[in-house]
Amino acid sequence: MAEKVWLGAIFLKDEGGYEIVLRSLEHYRKRLRTLSKSPELKDSAAMFASVLNQQAMKTVPKIDEVTEKIKNSINDIQAVKELSDEVPFFEKALMCYESDIEKAQNTGHEYFVNLVGDLSAAKNDVDTIKTALKKIKEYSE
Numbered sequence: 001m002a003e004k005v006w007l008g009a010i011f012l013k014d015e016g017g018y019e020i021v022l023r024s025l026e027h028y029r030k031r032l033r034t035l036s037k038s039p040e041l042k043d044s045a046a047m048f049a050s051v052l053n054q055q056a057m058k059t060v061p062k063i064d065e066v067t068e069k070i071k072n073s074i075n076d077i078q079a080v081k082e083l084s085d086e087v088p089f090f091e092k093a094l095m096c097y098e099s100d101i102e103k104a105q106n107t108g109h110e111y112f113v114n115l116v117g118d119l120s121a122a123k124n125d126v127d128t129i130k131t132a133l134k135k136i137k138e139y140s141e
């Protein structure tokens with residue numbers, strides 16, 4: 001039986017998928033660093049917010065590490081294939097970015113609008129995010 005090949009590597013390297021993943025990771029980093037200002041957290045109990053903030057600060061170095069891995073491996077398909085272990089982390093970042101774009105659009109809340117930045121550019125990212133979420137999980141049969 002042949003070993004499965006992670007097709008998501010092809011998407012990242014040859015189809016430019018690394019660009020949306022890097023934007024999503026940067027957004028995820030920004031989101032975690034500003035978590036205490038989130039309207040969702042302001043409504044929660046103080047102790048719960050404290051725990052979430054602690055977890056968020058533990059995740060930021062992981063984002064930096066994964067971002068560096070992508071930047072250092074993007075020119076080598078073999079190195080990109082080694083990123084397959086990071087797929088769940090990519091998914092978190094992509095879903096966070098997509099969710100915050102939708103919140104900025106639907107609620108117009110200042111926090112989400114500022115977090116997303118250029119909303120018209122971010123709206124264009126939504127379809128790319130959906131494609132990325134699908135393609136980064138693909139393996140050969």
